[in-house]
Amino acid sequence: MVQKLMELTNLDGVSGDEQDVRNYILDNVKEKSLKYCIDSMGNLIVKCNSSGQNPLKVMLAAHMDEVWFMIKDITEDGKLKFITAGGMDSRILPGQHVRIGADKVPGVIAQKSIHLQDREERESVVKLKNLYIDIGATDRKDAEKYVNIGDYAAFASEPVLFGENRLKAKALDDRAGCVVLLELMERVWPFELYLCFTVQEEVGLRGARIAANRVEPDIGIVIEGTTCADVPGVKEHGQSTVLGKGPALSFADRTSIGDRELLGHFVKTAQEEKIPYQWKQTATGGNDAGRIQTSGTGVKVITVSVPCRYIHSPVSVLNINDLENMKNLVEKALGKLPSLEGGIKK
Amino acid sequence: MDTERLIGHLCDINALVGNEKEASEKILEFFRPYCDKAWGDPFFNVIGYKKGEAKNPKKVMITAHYDQIGLIVAGYEKNGFLSVSNLGGVDTKVEGASCVTIHGRDDVFGVIGAKPPHLLSGQETKKNLKITELFIDTGLSDDVLKEKVSIGDPVSIVSPVVKMKNGCLSGRNMDNRCGVAALVLILEQLQRLKHDNDIYVIATVQEETGSLGAMTAAYNLEPDVALVIDVTHGDMPDAGKSKCFTLGKGIPVGIGPAYHRQETNRLLEIAGNERIPTSLSVESGDPGTESWAIQVSRLGVATVEVSIPLRYMHTGVELVKVEDVEMAACLAAKYSAGEIGEIRCGWNQEMLL
Numbered sequence: 001m002v003q004k005l006m007e008l009t010n011l012d013g014v015s016g017d018e019q020d021v022r023n024y025i026l027d028n029v030k031e032k033s034l035k036y037c038i039d040s041m042g043n044l045i046v047k048c049n050s051s052g053q054n055p056l057k058v059m060l061a062a063h064m065d066e067v068w069f070m071i072k073d074i075t076e077d078g079k080l081k082f083i084t085a086g087g088m089d090s091r092i093l094p095g096q097h098v099r100i101g102a103d104k105v106p107g108v109i110a111q112k113s114i115h116l117q118d119r120e121e122r123e124s125v126v127k128l129k130n131l132y133i134d135i136g137a138t139d140r141k142d143a144e145k146y147v148n149i150g151d152y153a154a155f156a157s158e159p160v161l162f163g164e165n166r167l168k169a170k171a172l173d174d175r176a177g178c179v180v181l182l183e184l185m186e187r188v189w190p191f192e193l194y195l196c197f198t199v200q201e202e203v204g205l206r207g208a209r210i211a212a213n214r215v216e217p218d219i220g221i222v223i224e225g226t227t228c229a230d231v232p233g234v235k236e237h238g239q240s241t242v243l244g245k246g247p248a249l250s251f252a253d254r255t256s257i258g259d260r261e262l263l264g265h266f267v268k269t270a271q272e273e274k275i276p277y278q279w280k281q282t283a284t285g286g287n288d289a290g291r292i293q294t295s296g297t298g299v300k301v302i303t304v305s306v307p308c309r310y311i312h313s314p315v316s317v318l319n320i321n322d323l324e325n326m327k328n329l330v331e332k333a334l335g336k337l338p339s340l341e342g343g344i345k346k
Numbered sequence: 347m348d349t350e351r352l353i354g355h356l357c358d359i360n361a362l363v364g365n366e367k368e369a370s371e372k373i374l375e376f377f378r379p380y381c382d383k384a385w386g387d388p389f390f391n392v393i394g395y396k397k398g399e400a401k402n403p404k405k406v407m408i409t410a411h412y413d414q415i416g417l418i419v420a421g422y423e424k425n426g427f428l429s430v431s432n433l434g435g436v437d438t439k440v441e442g443a444s445c446v447t448i449h450g451r452d453d454v455f456g457v458i459g460a461k462p463p464h465l466l467s468g469q470e471t472k473k474n475l476k477i478t479e480l481f482i483d484t485g486l487s488d489d490v491l492k493e494k495v496s497i498g499d500p501v502s503i504v505s506p507v508v509k510m511k512n513g514c515l516s517g518r519n520m521d522n523r524c525g526v527a528a529l530v531l532i533l534e535q536l537q538r539l540k541h542d543n544d545i546y547v548i549a550t551v552q553e554e555t556g557s558l559g560a561m562t563a564a565y566n567l568e569p570d571v572a573l574v575i576d577v578t579h580g581d582m583p584d585a586g587k588s589k590c591f592t593l594g595k596g597i598p599v600g601i602g603p604a605y606h607r608q609e610t611n612r613l614l615e616i617a618g619n620e621r622i623p624t625s626l627s628v629e630s631g632d633p634g635t636e637s638w639a640i641q642v643s644r645l646g647v648a649t650v651e652v653s654i655p656l657r658y659m660h661t662g663v664e665l666v667k668v669e670d671v672e673m674a675a676c677l678a679a680k681y682s683a684g685e686i687g688e689i690r691c692g693w694n695q696e697m698l699l
Contacts, residue, residue, distance in 0.1 A: 108510075158506075
């Protein structure tokens with residue numbers, strides 16, 4: 001699972017062009033000869049094998065896109081001006097490696113050297129409009145040979161295993177979710193299970209909406225990577241999640257409120273199976289659950305997340321045990337779903 | 347080895363300022379094949395010697411520093427985090443969300459994180475991270491971390507060397523491994539150049555904290571003339587034009603009180619003869635390079651400087667054009683092999699004593 005996750009994070013999947021990630025997942029789906037469809041936006045929906053004992057329809061969602069850049073202009077001297085998408089911390093942008101467009105042209109995000117910055121420039125965060133990408137082009141005409149306005153760009157950051165069970169990579173949000181879905185693909189489930197690899201989460205949870213409309217599930221479970229702020233200088237109550245304490249369950253965030261019954265079921269499963277879990281301590285952020293919940297005539301949703309430090313940066317960090325525990329918790333909780341049947345039937 | 351690969355290999359070496367011992371042996375291996383003699387001094391300056399043909403040869407010293415900026419472990423925080431201080435002139439803005447190697451008992455990988463943006467106050471989002479707000483996440487338990495890492499261990503930034511368009515390279519340590527690459531190229535060229543002078547090519551230490559390596563090397567060698575190779579600011583759209591040099595458009599040669607006028611003129615003349623394009627880099631005082639220290643070594647050394655334009659100095663994405671390194675090396679080699687006249691005061695062409 002970790003190997004697959006590393007491979008997945010090294011692919012670029014930006015909102016609106018998730019093709020490389022989708023093709024990787026599709027290869028895995030085809031190996032298992034499962035039924036699938038790819039919709040007009042690019043959502044990949046996979047139908048797992050079912051014994052049909054339970055009439056429930058369950059949708060699992062993980063998004064394939066990551067935070068990204070787009071080239072908006074090329075200057076006379078051949079530098080690329082860009083926009084960001086998906087909520088990026090502009091404090092960390094200068095000095096990052098990126099790759100641009102279909103040809104993966106290497107570039108670096110830059111500003112003038114520290115020696116040439118005045119005191120104010122040294123102390124304040126560079127505005128996005130003052131940053132640029134350098135690909136080594138001599139001027140605009142030269143740059144246009146390699147890059148077009150409108151080209152996407154993504155962080156270039158090799159995944160690295162380090163410390164005690166830590167993985168550093170870009171796009172852990174939400175390739176971590178994608179890889180968990182892949183792990184659950186093989187089993188025969190007693191209910192109908194649809195694995196939805198969604199698009200355009202980072203720009204407004206857009207793919208999940210039409211995927212949910214297509215699947216029309218009773219239950220939606222979103223598998224995510226979420227913020228983790230257990231770092232020096234942050235008080236405990238503001239830490240959101242803590243690395244190594246297991247998958248995080250969300251009461252609520254900006255886009256949805258977790259279904260109480262489902263949350264109870266997951267907690268009970270975790271306790272019975274002795275799988276560690278934690279509550280997400282903040283109600284910030286949002287994810288596909290928000291759209292799934294209000295799709296059709298309404299869907300019961302829950303979000304299960306793996307804590308990721310430095311999320312939305314090229315050096316996101318997760319604990320592999322958390323990932324394994326997330327997979328185990330989701331698998332076991334799904335396995336026990338029939339006991340809920342009465343409570344959540346339409 | 348082609349220049350691009352040479353630069354790549356040199357950039358991969360870790361030589362944090364003040365911690366150059368291990369690296370000195372690696373640099374020595376790059377020099378050795380082309381020298382009559384190569385050795386390291388007690389300060390870990392690495393010296394490659396090419397014997398001159400004259401009976402009483404003049405001594406030419408060519409230096410380029412091989413130390414690099416980085417961080418130093420300042421303290422332990424809870425849960426596998428370390429606080430840091432700077433080694434040399436670090437731009438904290440570019441350290442956020444980067445990967446590092448802590449050179450402790452073993453090399454330990456870590457990432458530099460920060461408080462996440464959604465927890466920052468409005469004021470905090472406008473201020474850059476101070477060095478005291480940076481910390482390294484090692485992912486290790488505190489016990490293991492204390493075993494592997496000590497306070498004071500140097501920390502290097504991890505950033506790959508990436509090939510860019512138009513023969514450019516971007517990565518860490520270009521400042522000043524490009525200069526060191528030029529030294530290797532000079533040694534290589536000197537095998538084919540007849541020269542009367544004894545030529546000492548020296549990769550120096552501790553430039554980033556005050557040119558200490560150059561100081562000791564010059565004192566030890568007592569050269570007649572010295573040529574310094576270092577990087578200078580390349581053209582960046584947000585920087586003024588006057589202090590910056592366009593990549594691939596000529597080798598900047600230093601002009602100002604730090605440099606010997608007569609020797610600089612000879613250098614420029616050689617450039618003209620060899621059709622190597624140059625531009626003048628005006629420095630009103632301390633240029634921030636080794637020239638300033640070498641010039642006042644012992645009884646004084648006639649010092650000149652050639653530069654390699656480099657964008658985004660002191661970041662992990664320093665960007666250079668490979669042909670600039672080659673041209674700087676070519677110019678320096680020709681200069682070092684050339685005949686040195688009587689060293690006079692540069693301005694009035696007369697010795698004052």
